[in-house]
Amino acid sequence: MKKVIIYFSILCLALVSLVGCKSGKESTTFVSSGVVATSIKESGTCNVSVEPKIELLQVVQYLAGDQSIKREKLSYDYESYSEDIKVYFSKYDKEPVVNLYKKMMMNGFSFSTPPSVMLYVDDNLNRIQGLDIPNEYNSDAGNEENIIKFYKLLAEFRKKTKFDEFYIQHKAYYTGLVSKVKEKLDKSGCIDKIIKYYGYKQNSYNFIIESLSVGGYAARVPSQNGKFDLYDFMVIPNNDEEFFQMIVHEFGHSYVNPLTEKNINEINRYDNLFTPIKQAMANQQYGQWQYCVNEHIVRSVAYRNLYFYFGKNASEYYINLDTSKNFIYINAITEKLKEYENNRDKYTTFDDFYPKLIEVFKELSEKQKG
Template structure:
C-alpha cells in the first residue's frame, strides 16, 4: 500500500507545483563587506572560529580599522539596535556595488527608535560603498575568491541540498518565489532568515555561518547546514505569517503552557515573548517531521532529543499533533488549513 501511495503523492506534488524550485547557493559580496567591517569592529556575532579569512583581514585591512564605515557601524550596532537580522536585511535589499541601488523590499520592514538612526544609515551606506571600493579591500576580495569557490563547491557536493525546497513545499503545501542560501565565512555558527518582495514574489534567504573549520578553511557540516539550519530558517517563511494571523488564539494558550520555566528557557534561546516561543517550538517540530520523512528516524530523534535537552519538551507534543496533518493531507492540502486545528488540539 505504501509503495502505491508514495508515487501518487509525488505525482500530485509535481502537478500542483510545476517546475522544481532550485536553491541558489552563493557567497554574497554585500554580506562579505558588512561582516568584514563587523570583524574590524569586534562585532559580537562574528564567527568564533579562526580561519584564513580572519587571518587575511588582520594582515591586509589593519589600516582600515579606523575607516568611517567601521566607526559608523560601531555606533549603529551599539546605540541604535542595528544588529542581528537587521544587518543582513539592510545589506541584501541592495543590488551590486558600486551603485548599490535598492532592488528589493524587506517583507517586514523594521523601524529604529532613535530619530537620527536613518540619517546615520544614509551616511553608513556611503561609507559602506567607500569601504568596498577601497583598493585594500578589493585586493582582499581577489585573494579570497578561490577560497569562496572551494567552500561553495564543498557544499554543492551534497546530493540532498537541492532537494530541500521540494521537501519544504511538499510538507507545507505552498510554494515561495525563490530560495537563496548565502554562506558567510564570518557569520556566527548559526544564521538568519530574510524575506524580500521582488516583482510581487516572496524571496527567502538563509544567511548561514560555518560550524567549524578544517585546515583553517570554514566548514559547513552537511547535517548541521541542511537540517538544523536551512530547513529551520526557510521554515520561518512558511510558518511566521500564520503565527501572525492566529496571534490572539496563540495568546489564549499562554496560561496553559507559558510556565516560568519555559519563559526562562525561551529567553535563554533569544525569545522574550510567548508568541515567539510558540512559533519557534512549532518550526522546530515541523523541521523534525520533515527531517524524519526525508533523512530518517535516527536524525529526527537526534533533533528531538536536543530540543528536550534544552527544555523545549513541548516540541514533542507538537510533533504528535503534526502526525494528524500528515495522515490527512486530502483534508488539509496545506499547512494553512491545519494551523487552526493544531491550536485547537493544543487547547
C-alpha cells in the same frame, strides 16, 4: 595619438571587467577603484552564492566585535580566511562605519538583521526602488536614518580599503564554498522536500554563504508575482544531518512567521506559556512570545523531516537537544504535525493546518493554568 590612448583605455577596462569570470557561475556586481568584484553563484532549485556586499558586511562585523561572527574554528578553510581578514583590515577598525555598527549593535542590530538589510540595496549599495525596509529592522538599528547612513559609510569603507581587491584574491576560496554547498543541496534534495511539506513553492530560494557566521538566518523579500524570494544566510555545517535540518529550519521561517503574525491576537492569548521559559528564550535571542512560537514550530517541522529522511534517532537527537534548551513544547507540536502529514488531502498546505497548531498552544495553556 589621442585616439590610440582612448582605444588603449577602453581595452584595459574591458580586460579588467573580465578578471576571474567563469561562464554560468559568476556575475559582475561590485566595482571599486577600477577593480571588479564578482558574485560567485551556481543556480538551480536553490541558488547558491557568495555575495561581495555580504562579505563586506562580515568584515565590518568582524572589526566591530559582533558576537554573531566567528574569529576562529571555521567550518572550512581552517581559519585562514578569518586570519586574512584580520591581517588586511585590522588597521581600519576605527572607521566611521565600524563605529556606527557598534552603536547600532548595542540597540539590537545583530544576528539576522544586518544581512537582511543588505537585501534592500543593490550590489553597489544603492537603495532598491520599491522596497521598503521593514520596521523591525529600523527598530533594531535605532531608526531608518541609521541604516541609510550605514549604507553610505559602508560604500566609503569599501572604496577606502580596496575591499574588491581583497575579495578577488579569495575567489578560489569562495568558489570552493559555493560548489560544496551546491553539492550538499543537490544531494539532500531538501528544497523539494520543503516545498512538498509546506504545500506550495515560493518565487525563489537563495542560499547566501556566510562563512564567518555562527549560525543561519532567514529573510524574505516580496516579488512581483505576489510570492516571495526566500533567503538563507548560513554557515556550512560539516554534518549532513545538521546541514539538512538548518536548511529546512531557516527556509521554514518564511512560511511560518507570516502565519504567526496573521494569527498573533490568538497566539497572544496563550502567552502564559512564555513565562516559565522567558529568560532561557531571551538568552537565545527569542525575547518575545511570537519569536518563541515561531522557533518551536520551525524546529518541529525540521525534525519531522529529519525523521523521514535520516531516521528516528536523528530526529530524537535534536528534539532532546532543544528540550534541554527549554523548547519544552516541541514534543507536543511534533506529535500534532503527524495529523497534518497523514491528512494532506484535507490540509493541502501548511497554512490550512496552522489553526490546529494554535490549538496545541491553547491546550497547553489551559493545562498550565490548571
